[in-house]
Amino acid sequence: MSLRFFSPRLAGCCALFVVASGAWAQTPVAQPSPPPVSIHDTVQPLLPAQLQDFGAYVDNARKTFDVPGIAVAIVKDGQVVMEQGFGLREIGKPEPVDARTLFAIASNTKAFTAAALQQLAEQGKLKMDDRVIDHLPWFRMSDPYVTHEMRIRDLLAHRSGLSLGAGDLLYWPPTSYSTKEVVERLRDVPIKNGFRSGYAYDNILFAVATLVIEQASGQSYADYVRDHIFKPVGMDESLIDMTFLKPGMDVAMGHAKSDFKDLKPVPPMAWLNDPGAGGIYASVHDLAKWMNVQLAGGALPTKGTDGKPARLFSEDSQREMWSMLTPIKIGKPPIPELAPLTPHFYGYGESWFLSDYRNQRLVWHTGGWPGMVSRVTLVPELHLGVVVLTNAESGAAFNAVTYRALDAYLNPEQKTDWVAVYDKAVKKAEANSDDSYAKHAAARNKNNKPSLPLAKYAGTYRDPWYGDVIVSNENGKLRLRFSKTAQLVGTMTPWQNDTFTVRWDDRSLNADAFVTFTLDMDGHITEARMQPISPLTDFSFDFQDLRLAPLKSVAGEE
Secondary structure, three states: OOOOOOOOOHHHOOOHHHHOOOOOOOOOOOOOOOOEEEEOOEEEEOOOHHHOOHHHHHHHHHHHHOOOEEEEEEEEOOEEEEEEEEEEOOOOOOOEOOOOOEEEOHHHHHHHHHHHHHHHHHOOOOOOOOEHHHHOOOOOOOOHHHHHHOEOHHHHOOOOOOOOOOOHHHOOOOEOOOHHHHHHHHHHOOOOOOOOOOOOOOOHHHHHHHHHHHHHHOOOHHHHHHHHHHHHHOOOOOEOOHHHOOOOOOEOOEEEEEOOOEEEEEOOOOOOOOHHHHOOEEOHHHHHHHHHHHHOOOEEEEEOOOOOEEEOOOHHHHHHHOOOOEEOOOOOOOOHHHHHHOOOOEEEOOOOEEEEEOOEEEEEEEEEEOOEEEEEEEEHHHOEEEEEEEOOOOHHHHHHHHHHHHHHHHOOOOOOOHHHHHHHHHHHHHHHHHHHHHHHHHHOOOOOOOOOOHHHHOEEEEEOOOEEEEEEEEOOEEEEEEOOEOOOEEEEEEEEOOEEEEEEOOHHHOOOEEEEEEEOOOOOEEEEEEEEOOOOOOOOOOHHHOOEEEOOOOOOOO
């Protein structure tokens, strides 16, 4: 797979054969109605035969992909078939994952943002085809035409012309910018593609959507979602602001592999300045309720004053959310064993991916950030939903578990070992990553030293949209700091010529980068550019989009 095959948050958005669905020309076999059994003190249908060994299968996935804990919920025909946790909340500690363990669901938050906007449209407080500037007059993109024509619906569809992950460094890893400051800085984020001409996943426009919701509703994003989505659905345990996480709560700890090798806990975090893109913490217990409302076309389990089911949103709103706005190119699977997942169609609606698997339409999304990745999958015509939450960075794990659950209903006569399939794909991706570094190393000439004394590279460099990046000379070593991002601090080491490597102090980031300085004919630094070293680095480290100019000449002058 191209584009950082198993980066933690690419699991949430881009690569088809890591996160997408596919189709076989085969009609699913109808399932009999089994007698109910008791799971977690509620009466639920018996698991399909293919899932009788599901616990062992999930544990095999955890072991294979080095995931401490996984939680799964399956809903069918309005009932919860299962909701269960497997493994541990944190390595080295005894507390188990259960159905009520909270996980960061990251980009699975986006569907809540879309639902909020559709609710406000139904209330007449906005129209989905309103211009963004009608609600945020100060909003600007770097292109005047895009600024004028950007509609609210466009904010949810990844077709703005921004490149993959453009501007993500404004909020992730956590920065000190406010949501409004993040959106204000969009005016300088370069647009590299045609407006509405193609798909490129972004997060930053959901910060814009966050502010539109706040402007139209008169509430903060968190308050609006709590009052108008969580409470009606019955998601009593879910949180938006991670500052509400308290010691002793049933919360999973994220885990990341430092230097792509050693699994270690990652402290809880949240996108406080882009909550509409990924701010929610939830359990599979709560997300089972969310899936059932989605599968019911927006109908809630409660009754309204007219005796009819109350609604979270209308069926028309759901049709809009589940209608394809942005087609996505269907690529070639990285290994032949993943070919059965190749879809007949693939695209993006309003905060949902849309594709097919075994002649059934799928509506789904994934999410990920340091330490946690997840997937929510709906099969509307079968009234089937599957959610998988994990506390490590393995899209392979959540896909292997998801497809086993889907196959139990769509392909019960065949039992594919998706763990083995994805394990093979991961190993191939990791080998390709090693080859990438080997090529850099082979091209390196260690005898080519920097043009200037190390101290001459020290100074403050400014990018138009991010802000300041500072290079300091500390005891003969160069240190690089992103002024608004506390985690991005590291040591620079000469690589060759005027290119350095920066090794971040926080080894869980897995985002070491090349830093290359350009000098003029007088030996003055005119620019610095950055590029991730590993193809496995998460795409939100969009270092390559930075154009760092010295605030004053930092080379060749006293």
